[in-house]
Amino acid sequence: MNDGTGDASQASVFGRLPLTIGEREYGNPGAHATCFAYAIATWCFLVGSYAADLVGAVEGTVCLLAGNVIGVFLTTMPLSLGCQRYGLEQMDFCKTAFGQQGSHVLLLFYLVNMLGWSGLLLVMFGNGIYNIGNALEMHPGKWVVGAGVALGIWLSYLIALRGVHRLGMVNNFVTPAIGLVVLYMLYMLFSNFGWEAIAAAEPLDPTPDAALNYAIVLELGIANGFSWWGGIGFIARNTRTRRAATYPQILQLGLASGIVSSIALYSALVVGSDDPTEWMVPLGGIAMGVVALAFVALANISSTALSLYASGLALRHVPVLRHRPWWQIIVITIVPCSLFVFWSQELYDFGDAFLAYNGTMYAPISGIVFVDFFLLRKQRICLRSIFDNAPHGAYHYWKGFNPLALGGVVLGQVVYFALYNPATGEAHWLFTYMPASLAAFLVPALLYWAGMKAARVPVSHTPRGAADGLLAPNI
Template sequence: MTSKPSPLVNDPERSPEAPGHRYSPRLYNEDIAPRGDEGHWRTLNLFAWWMSAWHSLGNYTAAVGLLVLGLMGWQLAVGLCLGVYFIYVASNIMGVAGQKIGVPFPVFARASFGVFGANLPALLRAIVAVAWYGIQTYLASVVVMVLVLKIWPDAEALTEGGFLGLSPLGWYCFLGMWLVQLAVLYKGMETVRRLSDFAGPTIWIGMFALAIWTLQRADWQLNWNYHVGDAPLEFWPAVGAILAAAFLLTSNLSGPILNFADFTRLAPSRKTVINGNRLGLLVNGIAFCLVSVVIGLAALEVYGKAIEDPTDLLADIDNVTLLLLSIVLVAIATAGANVVLNFVSPAYDFCNIAPHRISFRTGGLITAVLAVVITPWNLYSSPAVVNLFLGGIGALMGPLAGIIAADFYLIRKKMIDADALYSDDPNGKYFYGRGTNMNSIIAFAISGGIAICIALVPEFSAIAPFAWPIGAALGVASCLLVNRLRPNLAARVDDLRTGA
């Protein structure tokens, strides 16, 4: 193949209807076609994407909630910044690969799992994304409900009773946020880009305003030595807790790391991806983590405890104008983060199941409907369910990333024939046996099984925070080992012969 992906979308020689076309309708539609010669997501777009990705209620809660590890405030800040760096490295690995090949994640996964076997990693990612999409939509609706009750106190009557665990007012706010996000996705990826371009920078206004407001109430006092527990951790336990915080933050974004190709495939060059990640991930991510810790510690001075839910802070704002501005910004930020992190991915993943029947828009509609069916407010209110369901499936994101990265970088030497990813020819490079590469399935069974045990079995609770890096490392090792014991070189040899 050449170094650039095939300019498929506007090429009449390669349209699905062209005579002699070798693209299967079971594997292709225009929504998941390779990028054309020019990508239109630039450095600033990826910078804004990461800004949107970071600024959500869920990420703030995850960051401040790590104080339960017993870390001091400054130790938590160190751990979070280290986690941002780990995410940066992993995102470069997956993002650069996606940019080079120019296809969305489920199509990219076909090289390592087979043209039909790729539905396994795609659907696992979709399950996690749908659940978090529903949860984040619910959290955003709670913020909107706070505003409604402040402006219209009589709406308190609508908080009584309800259906499926949600009050009438809760349903109105939830469905309102649900419809807004669906409308964005329905207009396509260009609208998603515009939303992230707007939401990313906008939320910093709200974050800084909330930080300054909280600091003023705390008389600008911060206790960076605050910790949970009777005594601060000793040196080595503290080091372990800092690393645990870093990898828990990494695990929190393990899904978006895995499917980062959905966005970087639209970038024109490797340099664009690296620069976008450096600005939007490293610089912005570290700033977000530090501001989150500052807000948490300032809230500690005001309330006597670190407030993990920023909604509680917003509800305490007496000035209606400031409250309106803050809630609108937080709602925009959460919707922006939700769309880029948890809506686009399952839309592509469901589309990949049957491209001839399911478009990107239809995949988005399926995602939205499922996000209501699972009643995310009930899911979020049950820590046991979140831990067992999302924690268990989320632990599989590391092994999947490890296998796909090992296959691309170490086995195929960064050389993939993008055209063959859309072929169901039994003799095709990525068809393997019945469309599935059993080598990757076996590697995933090994690494994924161990990762789930680490994440969920109580006896392994001490190393549970490290489930993602252990799973990713095992994914790489098992992929290399299985391919060594069960050589499957035909596709690799063809790739190396065509060159990159």
């Protein structure tokens, strides 16, 4: 006899209902493993290769480490603490600042981020297959890259279909393997070249302005940190303690990602290529290079599956999709990724501009959510009101939108592009002193705080008893 418990659990794990502690997948080791696999397998290799175009090893290491940690800390703190405490998916969590309908505007940004990175990872997977073929002297045609993207979509679909538990099983295998690959790359770099040669290597394609090169790479590091906004809430929601929600995100997505990005920077500088899949064989030889490429390819599939799963949860906010079968939701998420099958290299070449664009999206959102959760609401929200779309709801604001928050996002993007245009490379002189992402974080955050105070917008978390009665927060 079905008592409804299984249905409720499915609605939480594959839907938007708050997760209870018993439904959460990750303890501290699991959260570290997932964050480590997610960081290493995804864009840190790409970020390091982009940095190699502009700066050398020493400058790049400073920028990537500092930038990653700063960006991750600012975007992680409200999401990891709030989503973990209340078991919320982050689109729901953001309703406290943006309103019931306003959070749907963020959904578009969220999907562009998650599915855009998924496409780039799938091209890396296809490039890995292509370079394995070249290493084995099979000399495949470039069509193999597109075919590899299609294969990666299918594999990612199969993993995402089974939920967080299957993702955890895959990461338990992938994480140690990819960690060994990174250590082996580092060993081969220092044994074959040495630090002096790495430090002396010239950037691949710098601009004439050395200060601008430095500023752009610092911006890439910070924007990379903010880019994790799309996955932070999903991971935190599935952790059992606040420690497991916070420390793995900062240490792995921030520090470890910066370290691996730096190793990727060194590899690109000495090999002379900004394509991460072209480093493995020159650094490790044919046998070890092919093995390394295979593990990196698997890790990219794991990260893509995680992105598809998180995107599927976000799509549950669309009313017509709210009760659709989970497999149909995942199919919808892979439709945009199919573009990378046909225009693999063309879309892949926009990766550095896309990374900076994430800073324009998530820096102002992060600033507003940071101020809203810590300064205005003192880390307390009304959980029941998150799911109350009635006009009298605590987070309804004006017709479901909070104009102050949405206006802040627009203002943040204006501030960002006034300082730096990632598409054209044009920069204001202030950009060498103030990273565009930090300005886009601070200006909207301060104006949102001042606007909410001046307008006397109610920010109370009452009825407190109703919220705690629905799901006791995990303090």
